[in-house]
Amino acid sequence: MMEPANITPIPDCHLTWIFGLLEFLDDRGGREDGYKIARDLQFKFSDLLKVMKAAEILNFVSTPAGDVVLEPFGKQFLESDVNQRKLLLREQLKKLGIFGYFVRLLRAQEDRSLSKEVVLEHLAMLLPSERPERVFWTIVNWGRFAELFGYNKDEDRFYLDHE
Secondary structure (H helix, E strand, O other): OOOOOOOOOOOOOOHHHHHHHHHHHHHOOOEEEHHHHHHHHOOOHHHHHHHHHHHHHOOOEEOHHHEEEEOHHHHHHHOOOHHHHHHHHHHHHHHOHHHHHHHHHHHOOOOOEEEHHHHHHHHHHHOOOOOHHHHHHHHHHHHHHOOOEEEEOOOOEEEEOOO
16 A cells, blocks of 8 residues: 555535635635625535635635635636636645545556545545545545546546546
């Protein structure tokens, strides 16, 4: 088994929610109180916390003292076209431990793919307190948008998309 490096859980949230948060912040001058965001967007605060955490992990925002602040990288992302956004996100994802781990693992496979079952086993070992199925679908969905990973549901294969 490959040596895991800096593997931490990733929040279970849709990228569209993260992108929406960035646009909301941009419309508000780049900074807003977290509770006000939850109220204005009609989000449960607990759901917004996941979105904020995901956006922070991706270096799109920072969260000082209850505020959410759009970071320069988040602003750059917003100002980019869809192809540039995919590239920016792909490079960010590769820096995250769990994504980097699977990039290395998939590169080591002759066909650059793994069965879903094998990926779930790795996730269970890497993140024992997380639900592997939930983490799997978050990785697949974020990875698909960034054209980093793909998933063939007919064959239940997880694969490296972009090299």
